[in-house]
Amino acid sequence: MPLYAERIAARHNVIGLSDPDARRIQRLADLWETPAYTDWRRMIDESKDIDLAYVFVPHSQMRRACLALIERGVAIVVEKPAGISQAELRDIKHAAQAAGVPIAVPLVQRGGPVDLWLSKAGRCVYESVQFIAGPPSRYQETSPWMLDAARSGGGCTVNLAPHFVDLFLQSAQAEDASVVAAMSSALHGTEVEDYSTLTIRTGDGRIATIETGYAFPSSPLKRHCSYMRIGPHGTASVWSDGRAWFTSVDGSTETSEFDVDSDPLYPVFVDNVAERLDRGFEGLPTIDDLEKTMSLIWLAYDYSRRGDSHDKHHPEH
Numbered sequence: 001m002p003l004y005a006e007r008i009a010a011r012h013n014v015i016g017l018s019d020p021d022a023r024r025i026q027r028l029a030d031l032w033e034t035p036a037y038t039d040w041r042r043m044i045d046e047s048k049d050i051d052l053a054y055v056f057v058p059h060s061q062m063r064r065a066c067l068a069l070i071e072r073g074v075a076i077v078v079e080k081p082a083g084i085s086q087a088e089l090r091d092i093k094h095a096a097q098a099a100g101v102p103i104a105v106p107l108v109q110r111g112g113p114v115d116l117w118l119s120k121a122g123r124c125v126y127e128s129v130q131f132i133a134g135p136p137s138r139y140q141e142t143s144p145w146m147l148d149a150a151r152s153g154g155g156c157t158v159n160l161a162p163h164f165v166d167l168f169l170q171s172a173q174a175e176d177a178s179v180v181a182a183m184s185s186a187l188h189g190t191e192v193e194d195y196s197t198l199t200i201r202t203g204d205g206r207i208a209t210i211e212t213g214y215a216f217p218s219s220p221l222k223r224h225c226s227y228m229r230i231g232p233h234g235t236a237s238v239w240s241d242g243r244a245w246f247t248s249v250d251g252s253t254e255t256s257e258f259d260v261d262s263d264p265l266y267p268v269f270v271d272n273v274a275e276r277l278d279r280g281f282e283g284l285p286t287i288d289d290l291e292k293t294m295s296l297i298w299l300a301y302d303y304s305r306r307g308d309s310h311d312k313h314h315p316e317h
Helices: 002-011 022-032 040-046 059-071 086-099 113-121 136-142 156-172 265-279 287-306
Strands: 052-055 075-078 126-133 177-184 195-202 207-214 224-231 234-239 243-248 253-257
Touching: 002 022, 002 265, 040 059, 052 059, 059 075, 059 086, 086 287, 113 156, 113 224, 113 234, 113 243, 126 156, 156 177, 156 195, 156 207, 156 287, 177 287, 195 287
Parallel strands: 052 075, 126 207
Antiparallel strands: 126 224, 177 195, 195 207, 224 234, 234 243, 243 253
């Protein structure tokens, strides 16, 4: 939530916020000059003329919160994964469709500097991503539920990988895909995984390997990240320090350097939400996009638990 806070203050008139621990949200209540509740149900019941709700409750509560808002016809921004199973996400999607309620999802890497650079390669054929964030201890003070598998649904895979699965599916224009996965909590021994590798293969042979983790040390560097995309136009790559290369199929290479920190992408998302709310969040990632992404994420968890192979998965089936 802190990634959104300042821009929400600038772009929205906030009429309420909630958290079970009122102390954690006092700063936000002061910033937004709004009442603070300890129960989101009471907040919804007592608030009038709600145009928009940001739903960042624990993942196990997302379905219930979204359905309550959809019943009132309130437009929603919901963080991934929108529930702790594919069935919960689909309940939200189908209810929103039936009620004509728009839902936007902050898959903020879309259209960001990394996405734009990788697009130089053209439609993705092969992709490799590493995004290793700080240790799980960073959630102890702010969001301890993130380390409770029953409330979060998982660790780094459910939290970090959706961004990069989404980028691959978008670039590859994938109609169907299968996934194999390996996950572990060997480094920190938490209830949720702190390292994960997914290998995704589309029906026409396009492949992505996506590594995520809560395994980088606590540091001002925040994380390690690297990206490589191979496509018909050449190969594009980006490193943690922002250095980027693109080598075209004719052998020429261009370089650049830019900020790869994903934190600045969240205020941009808030601006887009504010500007496109009246148009049903036109052009922003939707619950349909999240469904396609999360279908592979949940299959990856199944694969990791059972070690079984999976047939091709069609998100609508």
